[in-house]
Amino acid sequence: MPRPKILVFQHVPFEPLGTLDPLLKESGFRIRYINFGRQPEAKPTLENYEALIVLGGPMNSDQIDSYPNLITEVEIIREAVQRDMSILGICLGAQLLAKALGGSVSRNPEREIGWCDVELTESGVNDPVLSSFARQQQVFQWHEDGITLPPDAVHLASSPVSEVQAFRHGRHAYGFQFHLEASLPLIERWLAVPDHQQVLQEEQERVSAETIRQQIGESIGPLQELSRRTFSRWIDQFEIRPRQRRLPSR
Numbered sequence: 001m002p003r004p005k006i007l008v009f010q011h012v013p014f015e016p017l018g019t020l021d022p023l024l025k026e027s028g029f030r031i032r033y034i035n036f037g038r039q040p041e042a043k044p045t046l047e048n049y050e051a052l053i054v055l056g057g058p059m060n061s062d063q064i065d066s067y068p069n070l071i072t073e074v075e076i077i078r079e080a081v082q083r084d085m086s087i088l089g090i091c092l093g094a095q096l097l098a099k100a101l102g103g104s105v106s107r108n109p110e111r112e113i114g115w116c117d118v119e120l121t122e123s124g125v126n127d128p129v130l131s132s133f134a135r136q137q138q139v140f141q142w143h144e145d146g147i148t149l150p151p152d153a154v155h156l157a158s159s160p161v162s163e164v165q166a167f168r169h170g171r172h173a174y175g176f177q178f179h180l181e182a183s184l185p186l187i188e189r190w191l192a193v194p195d196h197q198q199v200l201q202e203e204q205e206r207v208s209a210e211t212i213r214q215q216i217g218e219s220i221g222p223l224q225e226l227s228r229r230t231f232s233r234w235i236d237q238f239e240i241r242p243r244q245r246r247l248p249s250r
Contacts, residue, residue: 054093
């Protein structure tokens with residue numbers, strides 16, 4: 001039986017699937033990346049895919065003049081919702097999912113960068129995926145825009161800066177503003193990548209790369225475990241059953 005396939009929209013090379021990648025592969029999924037940074041004119045179809053994952057990026061969701069692929073992505077996300085596919089939007093991906101569902105995105109009063117707490121709503125506490133979180137949970141953030149909850153969406157988590165940190169539409173579409181997929185190498189890369197240096201310079205009185213690094217030692221382990229639990233629950237929500245993992249030979 002062919003392995004089920006997942007379509008992934010990527011915007012920049014330094015924002016991959018991160019910790020989600022090995023979990024998907026271990027569960028028997030095949031992954032196809034569409035790299036819009038290299039192929040902005042790409043028009044992928046959803047045929048033969050079981051799920052859609054839309055990753056983050058340094059651009060804003062309304063920069064359609066510079067990134068016309070964002071229009072394409074919103075249209076495809078809307079189609080995926082209509083098909084009731086499993087969808088996961090991360091950061092920019094969550095913002096594009098919100099726009100596809102009729103919500104809006106606007107600049108927050110301040111950026112959220114580094115280790116920040118989010119708080120679950122009552123719906124989040126009872127959600128089959130986000131209930132892996134504590135009521136107040138530390139996660140890793142890197143964004144400046146906020147989401148207005150789309151119609152008919154369920155509000156799952158918030159923070160003092162971003163009212164909508166996580167939401168669900170129907171049973172299968174999730175948007176996360178935070179970077180649950182972040183790993184130690186990814187965080188180090190984000191702190192060093194040229195695309196982020198202007199932002200870090202602008203935020204130097206509030207955000208210190210050195211402070212973020214100092215917190216990694218105590219924070220990365222719990223984040224990795226939270227990532228494993230949460231993404232495993234998201235994978236378990238699929239209507240299909242991926243290939244069973246093989247037990248080691250005795």
